[in-house]
Amino acid sequence: MRVRRLPRDPGPAAWNRLLEDPAPANRLEASITADWLVIGAGYAGLAAAHRLSKEAPGARIVVLDAVRVGDGPAGRNSGFMIDLPHDLTSDDYGGALEGDIAQTKDNRQGIAHAAAMAQEYGLSTEAFTLSGKINGAATAKGAAHNTDFAKHLSAMDEPFELLDSQQMQDITGTPFYQSGLFTPGSAMIQPAMFVRGVAAGLASNRVTIHENSPVISLERKGDWVARTPKGQVTAPRVIMAVNGHLNSFGY
Numbered sequence: 001m002r003v004r005r006l007p008r009d010p011g012p013a014a015w016n017r018l019l020e021d022p023a024p025a026n027r028l029e030a031s032i033t034a035d036w037l038v039i040g041a042g043y044a045g046l047a048a049a050h051r052l053s054k055e056a057p058g059a060r061i062v063v064l065d066a067v068r069v070g071d072g073p074a075g076r077n078s079g080f081m082i083d084l085p086h087d088l089t090s091d092d093y094g095g096a097l098e099g100d101i102a103q104t105k106d107n108r109q110g111i112a113h114a115a116a117m118a119q120e121y122g123l124s125t126e127a128f129t130l131s132g133k134i135n136g137a138a139t140a141k142g143a144a145h146n147t148d149f150a151k152h153l154s155a156m157d158e159p160f161e162l163l164d165s166q167q168m169q170d171i172t173g174t175p176f177y178q179s180g181l182f183t184p185g186s187a188m189i190q191p192a193m194f195v196r197g198v199a200a201g202l203a204s205n206r207v208t209i210h211e212n213s214p215v216i217s218l219e220r221k222g223d224w225v226a227r228t229p230k231g232q233v234t235a236p237r238v239i240m241a242v243n244g245h246l247n248s249f250g251y
């Protein structure tokens with residue numbers, strides 16, 4: 001299958017431009033084999049490569065990305081790793097409460113994995129910190145939303161702290177907010193610093209990452225064969241971690 005649409009050069013990612021320029025990209029320019037091929041070096045691909053490096057010791061793991069690590073969506077987002085769903089429907093109606101609790105558990109597993117990678121690779125607190133988060137309310141409508149959200153949190157047996165305008169001013173230095181809702185489980189990351197730090201840690205640990213190496217076709221000929229403009233990877237197992245670009249591969 002020829003890949004129908006490739007990620008375009010996304011242009012400068014602001015978080016990434018705050019960091020030192022990376023070493024030149026290690027493009028794939030040969031025909032190689034691997035035990036595992038991971039396509040995509042965002043959160044999903046890097047997390048998969050990290051797990052594989054632990055669960056399949058001795059396996060050769062190759063990661064391909066179309067752009068530089070940190071220039072894709074994983075390096076250019078707002079940096080909130082949030083444990084609680086954005087909208088809670090925990091009225092215990094039609095299993096909604098169980099759904100919110102299960103979603104929160106999944107999110108926390110992801111955050112715990114990110115925390116473990118940050119610790120293993122010695123990332124700074126700027127790259128990853130378990131900060132919690134405050135949802136600041138600047139209007140009466142926002143304040144009502146926070147109160148409503150707090151009720152749902154109580155139903156889920158989740159800890160939180162409601163902050164009044166003075167507490168918000170003490171924290172932010174501005175009288176802008178009427179109230180706030182603090183929940184302790186979120187992490188804050190510098191997205192580009194985080195993914196580049198994880199990629200650097202992985203690369204020194206049996207994982208080979210080729211950037212600026214878009215997969216232009218993926219075929220099964222016994223093993224999988226992924227072609228890039230100047231090389232190819234043959235591997236028995238492939239993990240697709242290309243986010244919305246899964247459609248471009250025909251899935």
Ligand SMILES: Cc1cc2nc3c(=O)[nH]c(=O)nc-3n(C[C@H](O)[C@H](O)[C@H](O)COP(=O)(O)OP(=O)(O)OC[C@H]3O[C@@H](n4cnc5c(N)ncnc54)[C@H](O)[C@@H]3O)c2cc1C
Binds near residue numbers: 003041042076243
């Ligand atoms: C402006 C913005 C703000 C956001 N804020 C937040 C936030 O605060 N919190 C939050 O949780 N989420 C946020 N997100 C969403 C978050 O960035 C994504 O959910 C996350 O990046 C998805 O990770 P991923 O690894 O699945 O995919 P991606 O990060 O998209 O990684 C997929 C990788 O696959 C590569 N790829 C695609 N096709 C190919 C190909 N043919 N060959 C090789 N490589 C290929 C891409 O180049 C890309 O690097 C935000 C997104 C944006 C755009």
